[in-house]
Amino acid sequence: MVGSWCGGTDREPHWTYIFGSDGQYLRRSVNGRGDSGLARFDGAQMTLIVNGRPVISYPWSMYSDPTLGDLLYIDGFSYVRGKCS
Numbered sequence: 001m002v003g004s005w006c007g008g009t010d011r012e013p014h015w016t017y018i019f020g021s022d023g024q025y026l027r028r029s030v031n032g033r034g035d036s037g038l039a040r041f042d043g044a045q046m047t048l049i050v051n052g053r054p055v056i057s058y059p060w061s062m063y064s065d066p067t068l069g070d071l072l073y074i075d076g077f078s079y080v081r082g083k084c085s
Contacts, residue, residue, distance in 0.1 A: 001041070001062070005072050007079030014084040017074070030084050046074065 001019055008015045013030040019039055025048065028034035037050035046060040058075040065071055072079040 001072070003081060004083045005079035006082050006084035007072070007074075008077050015079075016084045017072075017079065018083075 002021050003019065005017045005019075006014055015027055015029050015034075018026045023038050023040070024036070025039040026034065026036040027048075035048070035050050035055070037048060037055070040047045040049060041060070044059055044061060045057055047057045048055045059073075060075075061073045063071045063073065068080060070081055
């Protein structure tokens with residue numbers, strides 16, 4: 001989970017999520033929108049917290065594909081390791 005992940009929907013620019021080992025996260029779209037704060041993972045639910053307030057919650061899961069490697073799913077959209085260009 002720790003590290004950078006790129007992905008999202010094809011209808012909008014892709015997003016990069018960066019998760020730190022201390023629970024901090026940063027997310028940015030390729031057009032510069034985004035936020036940062038704490039990411040809390042409770043079972044299959046990820047909650048993003050900014051300035052002490054929960055901002056949004058998403059279902060999440062991980063899958064290891066033999067060809068693509070680790071895949072992170074957030075709200076049904078897939079993310080691969082690395083930052084988006």
